[in-house]
Amino acid sequence: MQKRSITLKGHRTSIALEAEFWAALEDLxxxxxxxxxxxxxxIDRNRLKQxxxxxxxxxxxxxxxxxxSSSD
Incomplete structure (x- = not known):
């Protein structure tokens, strides 16, 4: 599990993901x-609509x- 901080709308937020998910997210x-x-x-904007x-x-x-799955 890797934790990274990302700035969203001027605020820092920490996200913990497995290394494989970070790599896939970077590739996307x-x-x-x-x-x-x-x-x-x-992704954050879309999740808040749920x-x-x-x-x-x-x-x-x-x-x-x-x-x-949509790229297969």
Missing amino acids: AVARERSLPSLVYE DPAPGLASAIRVFILESS
């Missing part, structure tokens, strides 16, 4: 020509899984 950011904070911000809103780390994992 590169593929979409986005910065990592920009991609995480998009009721109840999942945790950010969970939302990131689901985003990665959905992205990988």
Whole structure:
């Protein structure tokens, strides 16, 4: 498990993910020509539309899984 701090909307937030998920998230950011904070911000905005809103780390994992299954 790796914990990283990312700035979202001017606020630092810590996210703990397994190394494999960080690598996949970085790959997705590169593929979409986005910065990592920009991609995480998009995931965060979308997760807050859900009721109840999942945790950010969970939302990131689901985003990665959905992205990988849609590219198959």
